[in-house]
Amino acid sequence: MTTSSVTAAAQQRTPRMTVAVIMGGVSSEHDVSLASGGGIAEAAESLGHQVIRLVIGRDGSWTTNGTPGLDAALAALRACDVAVPAMHGEGGEDGTIQGFLELLGVNYVGSGVAASAISLDKHATKAVLATHGIPVAPGITLRGEALVNAGTDPDLAGVQLKEAGIPYPVFVKPASGGSSFGVTRVTETAGLAPAIALAAELDEQVLIEQEMIGREIDLSVIELPDGSIEVGPALEIHSDPSQPFFNAEAKYGSAATEFVVPAPVDPELAERLRSTAVNVFKSLGCKGLARVDFFVPADGEPVVNELNTFPGFTPASQYPRMWAATGLTYADVVNVLLATAVAERA
Missing domain, CATH: 3.30.470.20 (ATP-grasp fold, B domain)
Incomplete structure (x- = not known):
């Protein structure tokens, strides 16, 4: 590990910029994102940058430095030097906001559309x-009709796990979730149906993985x-x-x-x-x-x-x-x- 180069990069302060920090969002990690975005905004201000705080509500609405509406958000994003999509989960880490920023021609921190998705x-x-x-951990993925059926009949998923050679305990989780929301540790077949139903509330795909x-x-x-x-x-x-x-x-x-x-x-x-x-x-x-x-x-x-x-x-x-x-x-x-x-x- 070479951290001296990171330290050297950290010591090179960037010129004063307008930084748009996007936080919140429609995912179950809304509150986590608000905490992340708030910390980044304060840090950017301490570095001397002008910061615009853009909050996406749970309903998808936008607020820009307290001003509601998408028009204010679009104007702020077009005026910024760089955006920080400090968002987690659906709508934030899945390439959605990254694609939106790219359509606007806005520079942003982090991975692009494909890598995020x-x-x-x-x-x-x-x-x-x-x-x-x-x-990677062995597992199976349920989607579509297989997911619907497995949520009502645990034997179906149990058979798939057996065929894949995956023993209990297993973890049932939303395929695109974060912060462990909707995740259940299951030790026997009887616990699969409620665990699958819980994960399915958050995602159209459910992953069942062997406990490591x-x-x-x-x-x-x-x-x-x-x-x-x-x-x-x-x-x-x-x-x-x-x-x-x-x-x-x-x-x-x-x-x-x-x-x-x-x-x-x-x-x-x-x-x-x-x-x-x-x-x-x-x-x-x-x-x-x-x-x-x-x-x-x-x-x-x-x-x-x-x-x-x-x-x-x-x-x-x-x-x-x-x-x-x-x-x-x-x-x-x-x-x-x-x-x-x-x-x-x-």
Whole structure:
């Protein structure tokens, strides 16, 4: 890991710009996005930039610095130097807002339309990574009639799991969800139907994955203005033991969850994680930033759980925490992301 280049990039302050921070959205991660966007907006202001706060309501309505309506939002976006789509989940990380910004000709932070769309879709992500030889958790995907039938008859999904050689426990999750909303750990066939129904409330595709036993380790990936890619120190999650897994409560509502960074990993494992994270980033065509989440079995190769093209970004979130362990402030990381977006456009 080489963090000196990231530090050097962070020290190069960009000229004063107008930065539009987009937050909120229609997904179940609306509140998480508001927290991420609020933190980024404050950091951008501390760097000397003029900040426009654009909030998308749960109903899809736009508010620009307190002024409601799409016209005000369009005018602000056309006037800004760079936009930060600080949004999570549907409508934010799925390529929708990225496509909108590209139609307007607005420069923005983070991955483009295709990489965003693929990366949010866990089924598509796994398919791409598997073709590149990157280990992923075994699983099946339910959609259409198969999803409807499995939600009422758990034996159907149970048979598919058996045919795929996937034992219990399994995790049932929305294929394009985030923050563990709609995710259930299932230990027997009787629990499949309600778990599938819950996930189906949030997505038209439902993923059922084999539980991976091992350490949960995340890595932060950042692209620098010169196009090089760097990876921060590993973070290990010790989830609240009172929760069944690292669910939304353990992530956002529990003081018992611990994040250990740098994670205690030997040099060989650290390099495998780093190189795999870069490979994942490049294979999916990502830009700007990403957080790659791994399961690390005691006696096996690291397995990619998922990739977030715009991970949680409050000062307490995992992504800034990992860079903080290298001495970078929250504002430093925001500065690098803005500089990279501007350089990419140029």
